[in-house]
Amino acid sequence: MSHLIDLHCHTNCSDGSLSPHALLERAGKSGVRILAITDHDTIEAYTIVRDAAEISGTELFCGVELSTHLSGCERSVHLLGYFPSQPGAEFCTWLQELQRGRVERNMKLLAKLQELGFDIHWDEVQVLAQRQVGRPHFAAILQRKGYVKTLKEAFERYLSEDGMAWVDRDEPSLADSLVKVRKAGGLTSLAHPVRISRDWNYLAQIIRYYARSGLDALECFHSEHSKEETKKLLALAQMHALRVTGGSDFHGGAKPDIEIGRGRNGNVLVPAYVAQQLVEKFTEAGLNKQCKTERTSDNTSTPRCHS
Ligand code: AMP
Ligand code: ZN
Ligand code: FE
Ligand code: FE
Numbered sequence: 333m334s335h336l337i338d339l340h341c342h343t344n345c346s347d348g349s350l351s352p353h354a355l356l357e358r359a360g361k362s363g364v365r366i367l368a369i370t371d372h373d374t375i376e377a378y379t380i381v382r383d384a385a386e387i388s389g390t391e392l393f394c395g396v397e398l399s400t401h402l403s404g405c406e407r408s409v410h411l412l413g414y415f416p417s418q419p420g421a422e423f424c425t426w427l428q429e430l431q432r433g434r435v436e437r438n439m440k441l442l443a444k445l446q447e448l449g450f451d452i453h454w455d456e457v458q459v460l461a462q463r464q465v466g467r468p469h470f471a472a473i474l475q476r477k478g479y480v481k482t483l484k485e486a487f488e489r490y491l492s493e494d495g496m497a498w499v500d501r502d503e504p505s506l507a508d509s510l511v512k513v514r515k516a517g518g519l520t521s522l523a524h525p526v527r528i529s530r531d532w533n534y535l536a537q538i539i540r541y542y543a544r545s546g547l548d549a550l551e552c553f554h555s556e557h558s559k560e561e562t563k564k565l566l567a568l569a570q571m572h573a574l575r576v577t578g579g580s581d582f583h584g585g586a587k588p589d590i591e592i593g594r595g596r597n598g599n600v601l602v603p604a605y606v607a608q609q610l611v612e613k614f615t616e617a618g619l620n621k622q623c624k625t626e627r628t629s630d631n632t633s634t635p636r637c638h639s
Contacts, residue, residue, distance in 0.1 A: 334363035336593035337602040339370070339395065339610070340412065340523070340551065340579025342586075345380075346371035346397075347466040349584035352380040355592070358584075360388055364593040366607045368395035368579070370412055370523075373430040374464060379418060393610065394418055396427070397523055398513075400506040402538070406493065409506050410523035412551060412577060413513035416614040423516035430504070431464065437501040438465050444497035445470065445490065450479055467491045468586060510546035519613050521549035521577040526561050536568060543572035548613065553578025553602050555595035575609045578602035 342348030343355045350358060352369065355377070359367050367390050369377040378394040385392035394415040401408055418424075438457075445452050452473055461469040471486035480486040490497040504512070513520045522528075522542065529535050539550065552565040553576075569576050580600045582592040589596050 334593075335366075335604075336362065336364045337366040337604070337607050338364045338579045338582065338593045338600075339366075339368040339393070339414070339577050339602065339606070340397070340554065341367070341369055341582035341592055342371050342397075342584075343369055343377040344462050344584075345369075345374050345376040346464045347461075347468040347583060347586060349586045352377035353384060355582075355584070356381045356384055356388065356390060356392075358592055359390060362591065362593045364390070366391045366393075368393040368414055370395035370397040370579070372397050372399060372464065372466060373427055373434065375415075375418065375424070375427065376463070382418075391607075398430070398509050399501070399503050400509045401503050402528075403505050403507055406500065407528065408493075408503070409528055411506060411509050411513070412521040412523045412549075413509075413516075413518040414521070414577070414610060415516065415518045419516040419518060423512060423518075426512055433502045434464065434466070437499050440499040441467070441470060441491075441497055444499065445474075448490070448496060450474065451477065472586075506542065507545060510542070514546055514548075519548045519575070519577075519610060520546060521551050521575070522547060523551050524554045524556050524581065525550060525565060526557060530561075532564065539568050539574075540572060543574055547574065549575035549577045549609075551578060552576045553595075553600050553606070555580050555590050555600050557599075559599075575613065576606050577610070578606055 341355065343350055343352045345352060371377055375394055375396050382392060394417060396413045398411045398413060399408060400411050442454055457465055457469050457473055460472060471483045471491055474480045474486040475483055480489060489495055510520050525535060528538060550565050550569040552562050552569055578600060580590050580592055580595040582590050594600060
C-alpha cells in the first residue's frame with residue numbers, strides 16, 4: 333500500500349465537491365497517509381474531520397488557501413497556510429472577515445449577471461455550493477442553464493478579471509497575509525507559482541522578494557506544473573532557502589481529471605522530505621524568534637506589477 337502525501341485539496345467547505353468526511357475516506361482509499369485540506373479562506377473542514385483522521389491513522393495538518401493580491405497590483409495570488417492544529421482565535425476571526433468579503437463580492441457578482449440578463453437566483457447558487465459560494469459555483473449554474481457550454485467559457489466571458497461580470501473583491505495583500513499566518517504559528521507556501529506568471533525572470537523576482545518578507549515555502553509539486561517547471565521551482569526554493577510543499581489541488585468532481593495524492597495522470601507524487609520539512613518547522617524550538625518576517629534589513633524594493 334502506498335504512503336502518499338497530499339498537502340493541497342478542497343472539500344465542499346469551499347469549491348470542492350466532496351464533503352470533508354468523503355475526502356478523508358477517498359484519501360485513505362487512495363493511500364494518502366499525510367493530508368492537508370486547504371479550502372479557500374476557511375479551515376472548517378479540518379475542524380469537521382480532525383477526530384476521524386486520528387481514528388483512521390491519517391496524519392492531518394490544518395491548512396488554508398488564501399486569495400491574496402500582490403502589492404500595487406490586482407494580480408491574484410494564492411497563499412497556502414499550514415498549521416499543526418487549529419490556529420488561534422485571532423486568525424479564525426480574520427478568516428471570518430474574509431468570508432464576509434466573499435459574501436459581498438458574491439452579491440455584486442449576482443447583480444451583474446442578472447443585469448446581463450441571466451435568470452440566476454441566489455437560492456440556486458447557494459444550494460449548489462452548500463457552504464461557501466465561489467465563482468466556480470456561478471460558472472456551474474451558467475453552464476447548467478445553457479448560457480455557456482463549458483466552465484472555461486463561463487470564466488473567460490463573465491467571471492475572470494477580464495470578464496463582463498468581474499467584481500473586484502477586497503482581498504488582503506500577500507504581504508499582510510504572510511504576517512497573519514506566521515503570527516498564528518503557521519507555515520506559508522506560495523501556491524502553484526506558475527499561475528502568477530510563466531515569465532521566469534519575473535517569477536524569480538517575486539519569489540526572491542517574498543522569500544525575504546515572510547514566505548517559508550514554495551509549492552513545487554502541483555498538478556498544473558510540468559516536470560520542467562517543478563525542477564525550476566525546486567531550484568528557486570533551494571536558492572532562497574525556502575521549504576518545499578506539494579499537492580494535487582484535488583477538487584473532486586469539480587475537477588475530475590485530478591486525483592487525490594496523484595494529480596493529473598500521476599504527475600504529482602510528493603516526496604517524503606516535504607512532510608518531514610513541515611513537521612520539522614512545527615517542532616523547531618524558538619522558530620518564531622528567527623522568523624523571516626522580522627528580517628527587514630534587506631531593502632529589496634517591491635517588484636513592480638507585471639501585466
Ligand atoms: P473565487 O475564490 O470564488 O474567486 O473562485 C476562484 C476559483 O475559481 C479558483 O480557485 C479556481 O478553482 C477557479 N477558477 C479561476 N479561474 C478559472 C478558470 N479560468 N477556469 C476554471 N476555473 C477557474
Ligand atoms: Zn478551488
Ligand atoms: Fe489555488
Ligand atoms: Fe487550490
